[in-house]
Amino acid sequence: MQRIIFLYFLVNLSLVPPLALAGSSGDPLKGEAVLRDMGRASCLICHKISNLLDEKDQGEIGPALDNAGDQFTASELRARIMDARQINPDSIMPPYFSTKGLHNVARAYQGQTIYSAEDVENVVAYLLSLKEETSQ
Numbered sequence: 242m243q244r245i246i247f248l249y250f251l252v253n254l255s256l257v258p259p260l261a262l263a264g265s266s267g268d269p270l271k272g273e274a275v276l277r278d279m280g281r282a283s284c285l286i287c288h289k290i291s292n293l294l295d296e297k298d299q300g301e302i303g304p305a306l307d308n309a310g311d312q313f314t315a316s317e318l319r320a321r322i323m324d325a326r327q328i329n330p331d332s333i334m335p336p337y338f339s340t341k342g343l344h345n346v347a348r349a350y351q352g353q354t355i356y357s358a359e360d361v362e363n364v365v366a367y368l369l370s371l372k373e374e375t376s377q
């Protein structure tokens with residue numbers, strides 16, 4: 242019985258959304274800069290954020306993130322950014338904090354994640370700040 246309880250605990254544990262990656266909570270301003278960085282597979286290639294008026298070529302492959310702070314919790318955003326395949330195994334969204342199951346990665350980038358743990362937390366903090374009442 243004890244073993245069953247332990248297994249149940251393990252299975253559940255793997256379903257719990259990941260906890261904050263970096264020690265402290267993120268900085269939304271830094272997160273905005275990271276998110277805009279085209280050199281690091283910017284979210285804007287596929288998602289629209291209406292607040293960012295100076296970004297002219299925003300993609301529409303994924304849903305707009307205008308109200309991400311109303312729609313998602315920090316854990317949901319973190320899981321999605323770290324590796325969207327956790328939610329949708331066929332997702333075309335790049336895994337920003339995972340190197341698992343990738344193909345044809347250039348040697349210089351092998352074993353490296355797109356974002357650092359701190360970057361993930363900063364981007365999460367920025368997205369949480371996107372709420373209906375703050376959008377233009």
Ligand code: HEC
Pocket residue numbers: 276282283284285286287288302303304306309313318321322325329331332333334335337364368
């Ligand atoms: C190559 C395109 C692409 C890039 C780049 C991308 N995404 Fe996505 N994203 C998608 C697609 C497509 C979906 C729809 C669900 C799916 O297919 O996984 C999605 C879904 C999402 C969702 C859930 C939206 C909803 O309404 O359900 C969030 C949140 C999200 N992305 C955030 C981000 C963030 C943050 C970044 C940058 C760090 C990013 N995405 C980069 C393509 C992308």
